[in-house]
Structures are given as C-alpha cells and as structure tokens.
Amino acid sequence: MTLHPNPALLQNLYWITLIAVVVSSASAVLKAGFKQFDLFGVIIIAIVTGLGGGSLRDMLLDREVFWIRDQMFFIASLGSAIAIFLLARVLVIPQRFFLIPDAAGLATFGVAGTLVSLMVGAPWLVASFMGVMTGTMGGIFRDILCNTPPVVFQSPLYATVSWAGSLLFIGLLYLHMDVTLAAIIAGLAIFIARLLAIRFNIKLPVFKFKE
Amino acid sequence: MTLHPNPALLQNLYWITLIAVVVSSASAVLKAGFKQFDLFGVIIIAIVTGLGGGSLRDMLLDREVFWIRDQMFFIASLGSAIAIFLLARVLVIPQRFFLIPDAAGLATFGVAGTLVSLMVGAPWLVASFMGVMTGTMGGIFRDILCNTPPVVFQSPLYATVSWAGSLLFIGLLYLHMDVTLAAIIAGLAIFIARLLAIRFNIKLPVFKFKE
C-alpha cells in the first residue's frame, strides 16, 4: 500500500511532526535537567532529541531532512526547550515526568515515521519498523548523550506498543479509514497504552537465556 | 579500480548481504539474550544490528538504503532473530557463541561494503575502510544498545583482520580474479583469521601512551 502525498496529507504530516518535535525536545530537557549540564548543553540535547529520529528516517528514506529548509521545526525545538527550562524555575517537576512527553514523542514520531515510509513506497512491514525507529531513536540519542541506559530497553512495553501502534495505523489505512482519523487513533493508542504500561508496570516477560 | 555493476555482480552482492544480515542479527540475539530485555527489545536490537552497518554504508555512499524497497532483508533479519530465540528455548547456548556469527557478519559485511564502494567509484583506500566500517558498525550499534563496551576495540585483531581482508579482496580483484571467488576467499580469510585470533588469543601489542 502506497500513500500518495496530497496537500491534506502533507498538512497532517506537518502538524504531527511539529507536535512530535515539541514533546520530544521537552522530554529531553526534563531528563537532562537532572544531570550536571550547562544551559547550552541542555539545549543541544533537546534539539538532537527533537530532530534526531526524524532526521535518521529521512536519511534512510533518501528524502530531504525535514528541518533543514523550514526552520519552524528548529525553532519549535528550541522554543520548547527554553519554555520547559523557564517552567522548571517556577514549578518543581518530578523526575519521572519526562516519561509523559517521551510517550507523546513515541506516539507522534511513530505515526509520522510510518506515514512517510508509506509515502515513499516502502513495504508495510518495513514501514511499521520505520515507525518504531523514528519513534524510539530520538530518545535513544537523548539517553546516550545523558549517559544513561536507553529507556527503550528498560521500560515496560516501550518497543511493543510502538510496533503495535504502527501496525494498527497501517491496518486502519488498509481499511480505507481517513488518514487524519487513523493517525489520531493510532497515536492516542500508543500514548495511552504506554502510560498505562508505566502506571501499572505491565511488562512482557523478560527474555533471558540460561547461562 | 571501479567495478562495473552487472547482473552477476549484483546477484553476488544480494546473497552476500542476505547472509550478512542473517548472521549479524543472530549475533545480536545471542548477545542481547543475556541481558534483561523483553522480546521486542531483543528483536529491535537484532534488526538494528543486522541492517545498521549496511544502512550507514549506503547513506555515506548516497545509494538507496538496501532494505527499504526489498523487504526480504528485513524479513531475513526478523526471521533470524526469532529462530535463534526459539533455538535458545531448546538448547543451552554458551554466552561466548555470539562471537561466531559476529565474525561471520564482520566477514560478509566487510566484503559487501568494499564491493559496493568500488561499484560507486570510491578510491581503493577509501573502499577498504568502508569495508571495515560496514563490517564493524552493526556490532558497535549492538553493543552500545546492549550497554556494553564495543567488542571491536576489546577483542583480538578485530579491526585488523577486517582491514587486512578488505585489502586482500581489493588485491585479488586487481589481479583480475573472478569477483565471486575473490569474495569467498577474502570472506573466509576474515572469518577464519578472526576465529583463530579468538581461539589462540592472538593480539597486536596494545598501544598505550606513557602517563
């Protein structure tokens, strides 16, 4: 199934990506803010997190990287980082709260990654994995730069809900659902499932070989 | 020396790459399987390891990334991961066994990386390094995601046999040897030399500055 890019589709993609950049950058500030970095260090981690997953997607798919020509995405990332920074001067934000924008980034970048992959004609299985990769990679970069083990492999159902959500999105499109609606349903499904998994500590059985 | 892509050459490349993907993904499951990841975490590490080195090669050379259009490579990576997972339910596999598919991945991706670089007209010295990079990078991604120090810099003769094998491959092609034969010889040379280096703990002198 190939999605043909039309103005409405590109408009959808634009807004999904903008939200994804804002929430991912926010998650990075909320994580990096508990480490000993100076302001510019935190901002750079925020930008890499906000733009990194989508950049890798675009390089793999040989598209123009989304934030190079239209600086709105860069500004959104920078603005989000500064806003969270200022907010944290006023409010005490518990450390675990970074998991909320992190889940939102997983959901929005997951949908955006799947959508773009289908647009360039990738097979559905590949597109579903590109959704996982776009959704998780920003957080992996963030955690490597913060020098903590990537949350993706530590935290309940992370990769699982991301993959299931991408497959749900593709399934809904296959059933000829409107793209905007399918994107909202799949995105919310990822976001909510991930938060429930954190809240109730739902896990797949951990898999470990006998030594 | 530029290799001109012809059907036989592309056929060779296809099979070398498919083997490389299968063995690299297997090495990742055998390594990640001793960590505390859930099933999807292990599968994603396997796919990143199996497809990562070749993806970086293709992005650096500005080629279409090899697994985006033809989902056979993706399926091979996924299948290999699941097969090793099932096998490990039946057999006890010692932890060090990941070094065997790892060496096979180093050999096959090394040859594939050199071959593709020569095909796009890279100079021989650059092509030999692209072989090393393609061969080692999947394993580096695997080890970073598994949060262990990259095996490439810890383990005897890793980069050395990879580079020597790439240069051997280029030398054989320069002597007008058939590409298939040269690929098999160079690939086996890397694989066997690496296993012998592990078995007999052959090392280059470690290089360390005086402090």
Place this chain on the structure above:
Amino acid sequence: MTLHPNPALLQNLYWITLIAVVVSSASAVLKAGFKQFDLFGVIIIAIVTGLGGGSLRDMLLDREVFWIRDQMFFIASLGSAIAIFLLARVLVIPQRFFLIPDAAGLATFGVAGTLVSLMVGAPWLVASFMGVMTGTMGGIFRDILCNTPPVVFQSPLYATVSWAGSLLFIGLLYLHMDVTLAAIIAGLAIFIARLLAIRFNIKLPVFKFKE
C-alpha cells in the same frame, strides 16, 4: 542569506576541512592512546573522529559525503593518526593535551559546517546549529567509542563557544566581510575562547532541576 559556491569559496572550504580532519584525528589518538586499544583500533577511532562530524553534516544536507571521492581527506586522517602515534614514542604527551587539537577541530569543523549549510540554502539559525553539530559530533563519536562521557557536556563552555562562534561567522558574512577573513576570525575566536575557558575554568552556571 545564501552563499553562492564559487571557486574561491570551495578552495577555502577545502583547506578548512583538511585542517579540521587533521586536528580532529590527532585529538582522537591523543585520547584513545590512554586506553587499552591496539594500533588498528586507535587508527579507526581517529578516522571516525576526523571524518564523522562532516559526514553527518553532508548526509543531513543531502550532499555527497566529502571524503568518498577525494581520498586526500582519508589520507590526511590516517597520516595524522600515524604521525601522532610516532611522536608519542619519542615525547611524553600529557593526557589533557588532546584538548588542544579538540578545540581546533571544534573551531574548524564549526566554521566548515556553517559555511556548507549556508551554501545549500539553509536558514541562518539552522546553519548556526549545523556548525555546532559538525564541530561537536566527531568528538562525541570519539568519546562514545572510547567509552568515556562525551567531553561536549562535561567541559566548560564547549557548546556555548561553538554556537557563539557560528553566529559570529554568520554575522560577519551578513556585514559583507570577505569569507576567508570571516572564517579565520570566527575560527580563531572559537579556538581561543575554548582554550581560555579550559585554562581559567570559566563555566556557565550548571543547570539542574530541584529534585
């Protein structure tokens, strides 16, 4: 502001990049040399450090990666690594000295990254960040491969002077200063500011959320 590539500009870029590759590779040997790697391990870390930041820049901007066709850059990286290696047999080089070529790499790759981004028509804010990214990323790769926390987030004013230098460079170009002169001024400003920051341990206030 878009810079139009002309022979003089490309000539400038060539030399800035060549210096950047040499000093970055040298910084990698000086850092990796205090770890337990064998000779080829050190050389590969040097090449990844010397070529990595610029490679990422070119992949993000969808340009041909700078060292693939013209092997002069690869040879410069290799030659620099071997020269430092031999030098360290004769002289005792204190461990912190890697900070000097590291600062030089930050400056030269910073200018080169900003310059190329303006050449392909990126907006000025994006171009300034691409300068930071090109300047810092080689060192981030080096430190991840050496398994030490990235210097960029630990060390005084690292990202700050890089970003300020990129913005200074763009400002000077905006005032119609000659590109060569602007590049030299901005590059020296980054280099000297960074060394002064190290020498006198000048830091931005560390930013850390209340827990």
